[in-house]
Amino acid sequence: GNSVTQMEGPVTLSEEAFLTINCTYTATGYPSLFWYVQYPGEGLQLLLKATKADDKGSNKGFEATYRKETTSFHLEKGSVQVSDSAVYFCALSNTGKLIFGQGTTLQVKP
Amino acid sequence: GAGVSQSPRYKVAKRGQDVALRCDPISGHVSLFWYQQALGQGPEFLTYFQNEAQLDKSGLPSDRFFAERPEGSVSTLKIQRTQQEDSAVYLCASSPRWEGAGYTFGSGTRLTVV
Numbered sequence: 001g002n003s004v005t006q007m008e009g010p011v012t013l014s015e016e017a018f019l020t021i022n023c024t025y026t027a028t029g030y031p032s033l034f035w036y037v038q039y040p041g042e043g044l045q046l047l048l049k050a051t052k053a054d055d056k057g058s059n060k061g062f063e064a065t066y067r068k069e070t071t072s073f074h075l076e077k078g079s080v081q082v083s084d085s086a087v088y089f090c091a092l093s094n095t096g097k098l099i100f101g102q103g104t105t106l107q108v109k110p
Numbered sequence: 111g112a113g114v115s116q117s118p119r120y121k122v123a124k125r126g127q128d129v130a131l132r133c134d135p136i137s138g139h140v141s142l143f144w145y146q147q148a149l150g151q152g153p154e155f156l157t158y159f160q161n162e163a164q165l166d167k168s169g170l171p172s173d174r175f176f177a178e179r180p181e182g183s184v185s186t187l188k189i190q191r192t193q194q195e196d197s198a199v200y201l202c203a204s205s206p207r208w209e210g211a212g213y214t215f216g217s218g219t220r221l222t223v224v
């Protein structure tokens with residue numbers, strides 16, 4: 001069946017450090033891939049998406065590239081800020097419903 | 111409204127009690143989804159509506175869980191005879207069409223069964 005695996009957290013970084021959160025998936029067909037972010041006390045927000053192989057999604061300095069050959073969609077940011085502290089979820093969809101990974105907590109210290 | 115509204119934000123239920131959780135989607139959104147998020151886990155799919163039709167309820171964990179959307183707008187998730195394992199955040203999302211990227215999530219209802 002379809003599934004998503006993310007690197008375990010928490011990930012703790014200093015401000016302006018480089019961020020990578022790994023995400024791999026298992027799916028039949030050609031899923032769309034997403035990163036969602038959940039700030040404390042708030043609902044899930046779509047961060048970025050990619051709908052086909054080699055697409056790069058980007059938003060707010062975050063990027064992720066849809067790699068079909070490695071079934072991966074790793075999230076990266078060149079310079080994190082304290083305000084990026086949140087829980088990040090990788091997800092896929094190929095039947096309309098979203099299937100999420102377990103989430104990775106990011107803590108950015110000043 | 112501007113977003114997806116869920117009520118109540120917090121609910122404490124005694125084991126065996128019935129609860130009802132409400133979701134007000136964005137006006138005009140056709141698709142509505144319910145997810146269950148256990149502590150420290152990602153959301154898991156429960157059920158899906160397109161307008162008033164429940165097209166997929168494969169994620170409902172038992173027959174104690176029931177969802178409805180009788181007029182194609184507001185939806186209610188009902189849990190009968192609550193158990194401790196039902197403690198979780200219940201998330202609602204709506205979309206103007208059948209496509210993951212269009213989902214807008216509510217802030218959720220945190221259910222604690224004691």
